[in-house]
Amino acid sequence: MTALARIAVERVGAVAVAAVDGEVDASNAADVDGRLRALLDNRARALVVDLTAMRYLDSAGINLLFELGAALRDRQQRLHLVVDPAGPIARMLALSGLSAREATHPTRAAALAAAA
Amino acid sequence: MRPRSAPIAPVPVTAPGETLASLQRLADAALAYLSQDELLGELLTRVVEILRADTAAILLLDETGERLVARAAHGIEEEVEQRVAIPLGAGFAGRVAAGRRAVRIDDVDAADIHNPILREKGIRSLLGVPLLVEGRVLGVLHVGSLVPRRFTEEESALLQLAADRAALAIAQATLYQQERAARERAEAATRQLQSLQRVTDAALAYLPQDDLLSELLRRVAEIVRADTAAILLLGADGRELHPRAAKGIEAGERSAPVPVGRGFAGRIAADRRAVRIDDVSRAEILNPVLRERGIRSLLGVPLLVEGRVLGVLHVGSLAPRRFTDEDRELLQLAADRAALAIEYAELYEQRHLAETLQRHLLPDLRGVRGVEVASRYLPASQKTMGGDWYDAFALPGGRVALAVGDVVGHGVSAAAVMAQLRTALRAYAVDGHPPAEVVERMNHVMWQLGPRAMTTLAYVVLDPEHGTLEHVSAGHPPPLAIAPDGRAGYLPVATNVPLAVAPVVGYRSRVHPYPLGATILLYTDGLVERRGELLDVGLERLREAAAGVPAAEAACARIVATLVPEQRADDVALIALRVPAPPAVLRQEWPTERSALVAIRQQLRRWLRAQGASEDETYDITVAAQEACANAIEHAYRPGPHSFELEARCDGGRVRLTVRDRGRWRAPRGEHRGRGLRLMRMLMDDVAIRPGDEGTLVVLERALRGRRP
Numbered sequence: 001m002t003a004l005a006r007i008a009v010e011r012v013g014a015v016a017v018a019a020v021d022g023e024v025d026a027s028n029a030a031d032v033d034g035r036l037r038a039l040l041d042n043r044a045r046a047l048v049v050d051l052t053a054m055r056y057l058d059s060a061g062i063n064l065l066f067e068l069g070a071a072l073r074d075r076q077q078r079l080h081l082v083v084d085p086a087g088p089i090a091r092m093l094a095l096s097g098l099s100a101r102e103a104t105h106p107t108r109a110a111a112l113a114a115a116a
Numbered sequence: 117m118r119p120r121s122a123p124i125a126p127v128p129v130t131a132p133g134e135t136l137a138s139l140q141r142l143a144d145a146a147l148a149y150l151s152q153d154e155l156l157g158e159l160l161t162r163v164v165e166i167l168r169a170d171t172a173a174i175l176l177l178d179e180t181g182e183r184l185v186a187r188a189a190h191g192i193e194e195e196v197e198q199r200v201a202i203p204l205g206a207g208f209a210g211r212v213a214a215g216r217r218a219v220r221i222d223d224v225d226a227a228d229i230h231n232p233i234l235r236e237k238g239i240r241s242l243l244g245v246p247l248l249v250e251g252r253v254l255g256v257l258h259v260g261s262l263v264p265r266r267f268t269e270e271e272s273a274l275l276q277l278a279a280d281r282a283a284l285a286i287a288q289a290t291l292y293q294q295e296r297a298a299r300e301r302a303e304a305a306t307r308q309l310q311s312l313q314r315v316t317d318a319a320l321a322y323l324p325q326d327d328l329l330s331e332l333l334r335r336v337a338e339i340v341r342a343d344t345a346a347i348l349l350l351g352a353d354g355r356e357l358h359p360r361a362a363k364g365i366e367a368g369e370r371s372a373p374v375p376v377g378r379g380f381a382g383r384i385a386a387d388r389r390a391v392r393i394d395d396v397s398r399a400e401i402l403n404p405v406l407r408e409r410g411i412r413s414l415l416g417v418p419l420l421v422e423g424r425v426l427g428v429l430h431v432g433s434l435a436p437r438r439f440t441d442e443d444r445e446l447l448q449l450a451a452d453r454a455a456l457a458i459e460y461a462e463l464y465e466q467r468h469l470a471e472t473l474q475r476h477l478l479p480d481l482r483g484v485r486g487v488e489v490a491s492r493y494l495p496a497s498q499k500t501m502g503g504d505w506y507d508a509f510a511l512p513g514g515r516v517a518l519a520v521g522d523v524v525g526h527g528v529s530a531a532a533v534m535a536q537l538r539t540a541l542r543a544y545a546v547d548g549h550p551p552a553e554v555v556e557r558m559n560h561v562m563w564q565l566g567p568r569a570m571t572t573l574a575y576v577v578l579d580p581e582h583g584t585l586e587h588v589s590a591g592h593p594p595p596l597a598i599a600p601d602g603r604a605g606y607l608p609v610a611t612n613v614p615l616a617v618a619p620v621v622g623y624r625s626r627v628h629p630y631p632l633g634a635t636i637l638l639y640t641d642g643l644v645e646r647r648g649e650l651l652d653v654g655l656e657r658l659r660e661a662a663a664g665v666p667a668a669e670a671a672c673a674r675i676v677a678t679l680v681p682e683q684r685a686d687d688v689a690l691i692a693l694r695v696p697a698p699p700a701v702l703r704q705e706w707p708t709e710r711s712a713l714v715a716i717r718q719q720l721r722r723w724l725r726a727q728g729a730s731e732d733e734t735y736d737i738t739v740a741a742q743e744a745c746a747n748a749i750e751h752a753y754r755p756g757p758h759s760f761e762l763e764a765r766c767d768g769g770r771v772r773l774t775v776r777d778r779g780r781w782r783a784p785r786g787e788h789r790g791r792g793l794r795l796m797r798m799l800m801d802d803v804a805i806r807p808g809d810e811g812t813l814v815v816l817e818r819a820l821r822g823r824r825p
Contacts, residue, residue: 004512004714006548021548022512025717026746027710055513056717058739059792060746088735095798096791 004028005054007035015115016041017048017108023056024064033064040071046115047072050082050108057089062096069102078103080111155285156188163278164190167271169259171239174247174282175202175209176255184209184256192260194233202230209256212244216253218272219244223264234260243267245276247283254283328457329361336450337363340443342431344411347419347454348374348381349427357381357428364432365409374402380414381428388425390417390444395436406432415439417448419455426455486698486719487516487580488635490669491691492676496642496684503530503571504640504689507538509545514581514718517545518693520592520638521573521615533569536561537615541575551577552625555588555615559623562616569616574638578630580695581721585630588623590614593641593655596662598671600633600697604663606655632726633697635668642686643679668692698723701765708749708758708777716745716762727766729820737771737818740799743792744775744814751779751812770819778811 005022016039024032039047049065051057069079081104083090093099105111160172171191175184184202186195194200205214207230212219221227221242229235234242237260244258257279259267267275329347337345344364348357356373377386379402384391393399393414401407406414409432416430429451433439489508503523511517521537523530540561544554555575562569574592578585587595587607591614594606610624630636644654661678665671671692680688702723706712717738724734741762748760760777797803802817 003546023714023717025710025713025742026749027713056735056738058742058746059795062795063791088732091732091736092739092795096795 005032007032009039012048012112013116014044015046015048015112016044017050017112019050019053021053024054024061025056025058026060029060029064032061033068036064036068037071040075040077042075044077046078046080048080048082048108048111048115050111051089052082052084052108054089057092059096062092062098065093065098065102069098078115080105080115082106082108082111152285153188156282157190159278159282159285160188160190163257163259163275166274166278167243167259167267169243170262171237171260172258174255174257175200175213176247176286177204177213177253184213187255192233192237192239194237195231198233200231200233206230208234208242209244209258212246212256212258213253216246216248218246218276220267220272222266224260238262241265241267243272243275245272245279247279247286249283249287254286257282329454330363332450332454332457333361333363336429336447336454337431339450340415340431340439340446342415343434344409344432345430346432347427347429347458348385349419349458350376350385350425357385359403360427365405372403378402380406381416381430384416384418384428384430385425388418388420390415390448392416392439392444394438396432410434413437413439415443415447417444417451419451419458421455421459426458429454486696486722488668488694488696489691490672492672492680492689494642494676494680494684494688496687503534504642504687505534505537506638506689506691507541508691508693509542511545511577512548513579514721515577515579516693516695517541518576518578518636518638518691519573520640520689520691521571522592522640522642522687522689524568524570533562533565533571536565536569537571537573545577550625551575551586551588552623555590555612555623555625556621559590559615559621560619563619565616567616571615572641573615576636576638576693578636578693578695580630580632581718581725583630583632583725585628585636586625587628588612588625590621590623593639593644593651596637596639596659597628598635598637598662598666600631600666602664602666604659606659630695631697632695632722633666635666635671635692635694637662637671637675637690637692639690640686640688642684642688643675643690645686647685666694668694695722698726701763703761703763705759705761706745708760708779710746710749712749713742713745717742720762720764723764724771727771727820729771733818733820736799737773737816740796740803740816740818741773741775743796744773744816746792747814748775748777748779748812751777766820770817773816775814775816776811 003022005020005024005028008019008021010017010019018036018039020032036047036049049068065079065081072079079102081093081102083093083104083106085106090099090104093104103114105114156174160174163169164172171189173189173192173195174187176187177183178185178201182204184204186200189195202210204210207228208219208221210230224234224240224242239260239262241261241264242258244256247254247257257275259275333345333347337343344362346362346365347360349360351358351373354376356375358373374382376382379400380391380393382402396407396412396414411432411434413433413436414430416428419426419429429447431447491506493504504521505523506520508516508518519541521534523533523537537558540558541554544557549557555573558573562571571590572592573590574595575588576585576595587609589609590612594609596604597607598604607628608626610626612623613621639658644651644658646654657679658675661675662671665674672690675690698719702719704719706716720738720741721734724737729737745760745762758778760775763774763776765772796816800816800818804815806813806815
């Protein structure tokens with residue numbers, strides 16, 4: 001079976017970095033949402049979601065990022081997104097207003113620096 | 117004498133003390149412990165003593181019920197030794213049996229005596245009584261005297277008593293024999309089941325599959341004592357069961373195939389479990405032959421090999437019968453053996469060998485829409501399993517992986533290497549490694565298996581959405597590309613060594629453009645190599661054969677027909693893959709399931725690229741279309757299966773997408789529900805939503821600016 005999206009998790013200090021690789025649509029958004037939410041904990045101040053290797057994102061994925069950001073904010077935490085500023089994913093985040101609401105960074109290092 | 121039945125009743129004779137003692141001797145319970153032969157012999161001895169006769173004999177009706185055969189004798193042992201047989205109704209004993217009553221012959225010379233031994237022995241007088249059990253005649257007991265004598269009524273009664281005792285013993289022995297025979301049959305059945313695989317395996321070498329199936333059915337019917345038995349095998353498409361062999365069912369004309377899921381056999385295959393029908397007249401039976409044959413009860417089980425359904429085995433009874441759980445287990449056991457035998461038979465039949473291997477090797481590409489895959493596996497003339505191997509599978513992003521390999525070895529060892537290759541390739545490819553890295557890692561695995569794992573390999577990853585093809589060769593002949601216009605040519609190869617010759621190689625790949633509609637052919641050297649000929653000659657022969665045939669299946673068919681001889685020294689494997697160019701107008705029905713979204717995206721991206729849309733335009737229009745499709749899927753709230761239609765056309769550089777569903781438009785509620793709609797409006801030039809009673813129509817339009825030539 002070919003997984004539509006894969007998530008690789010790395011911990012840098014107390015910050016979890018989730019790299020989402022592949023495509024997120026209405027068929028797997030709930031699954032991806034569940035796996036990202038499993039990374040929430042009370043110690044970290046932030047969660048970094050790296051979308052550099054993401055190849056497809058529509059409103060299903062954008063909705064889940066909005067909700068993930070809200071869930072983090074409820075815990076006094078922040079969502080940091082890593083996204084290629086020249087790619088289509090960045091355009092989707094801008095069009096949907098997500099990049100106005102959540103912090104976006106061109107590189108993982110920048111996101112980690114902001115999240116620390 | 118009236119017919120009497122066992123057990124021995126007191127004889128209504130006014131017996132003197134001697135007679136009583138005689139009675140006891142004949143009814144002696146201890147006789148029951150003797151074997152039948154001993155008992156009959158002992159009875160005759162006692163009868164002779166009690167009646168002071170010279171001879172005694174017991175004749176039993178044979179299985180035809182028409183002849184009496186000497187079974188035990190005293191004083192005329194020749195009777196048994198010579199197997200004297202007397203027709204029922206004829207002669208002395210024949211009359212006793214036919215008349216079911218005692219017969220007395222005072223003067224043998226004046227009587228009709230069939231048996232020459234009686235005359236030759238000088239017997240002068242005879243007394244015979246029937247052996248009766250529950251009114252059935254089993255045979256005759258008679259005594260003879262060498263001096264003329266007139267047997268009395270009392271003697272006749274005593275003899276009848278002895279006859280009853282003998283009859284009882286014989287009946288018991290018969291029952292015991294029947295029971296023992298039944299047990300032996302059961303034991304034989306078990307042995308037969310245990311040996312079924314061995315027997316069928318041995319038989320395989322000599323029997324064509326049809327004969328094998330008939331033989332299996334004969335055994336199965338015997339084992340479960342059924343009147344009919346039949347085997348249906350699943351067709352190549354997996355949708356229908358085809359009657360292949362039957363016993364006890366007139367095969368006159370071959371019955372029609374049974375759809376999987378319907379009827380008796382169809383349900384067994386669909387549910388992969390046994391089905392029992394106690395009363396056929398009340399069940400859904402699709403096969404008219406079963407109804408017309410007068411079958412009253414049925415029991416059927418699936419033929420399974422490694423969880424795959426090969427077909428169905430069923431047995432029937434002409435008398436109403438409730439097949440037991442034991443029957444079912446026995447039948448399933450037989451079916452398991454039969455399934456293996458069928459599988460083996462197929463493996464050994466070359467035509468089937470190819471099919472079986474293709475079934476095992478040719479993967480499921482249903483996950484990738486709009487891709488044509490065709491393949492052939494043609495083993496070498498000797499029926500040894502070769503080392504040729506191929507695979508094809510879907511990768512994320514609408515990409516397709518294609519591989520062909522040739523393991524140096526043959527037989528089981530090569531098969532084991534192939535299995536490892538396949539596993540390693542799929543694992544590393546799906547893990548997201550680039551092609552050269554996948555091959556490098558495979559090499560590392562194969563290197564550890566040693567020299568027997570040496571393999572040449574061609575690995576190709578096709579990306580139809582970006583129109584590229586990446587190829588890695590590990591000592592393998594080059595891929596052949598057949599362009600949409602029919603021109604055929606070999607792709608330039610970055611040469612690398614085969615797998616398992618060095619621990620680290622540094623495999624390199626090459627990227628080529630892939631125009632939609634082109635066919636990529638991978639093959640093993642058996643297709644192009646001829647003894648005493650340069651490889652280039654063979655390559656050119658293949659190129660010529662494939663030129664002008666751009667469709668994958670047609671190309672394989674033409675190549676095999678033109679290049680592969682009947683007798684061949686080496687295996688030949690080939691696999692062709694083609695992603696057809698999308699039609700100018702895309703129109704397709706899709707199920708209202710979220711899982712359809714990926715396939716829709718893949719198809720739409722290819723179509724948009726074919727229209728000349730830029731990278732960004734392709735992305736934007738795809739997202740907008742997906743939002744409309746996702747809406748159609750969410751709105752399918754009425755029960756039952758649903759579908760919606762997506763149409764895409766492009767006129768004068770303006771893309772127009774129409775999504776037509778049969779649900780009712782629901783105004784988006786809440787912040788998130790409206791996001792898709794807003795996104796759609798931002799991404800497209802024009803969005804029109806037309807709700808209606810029959811369904812909702814969403815029309816999306818956008819002019820392409822970044823048109824590529």
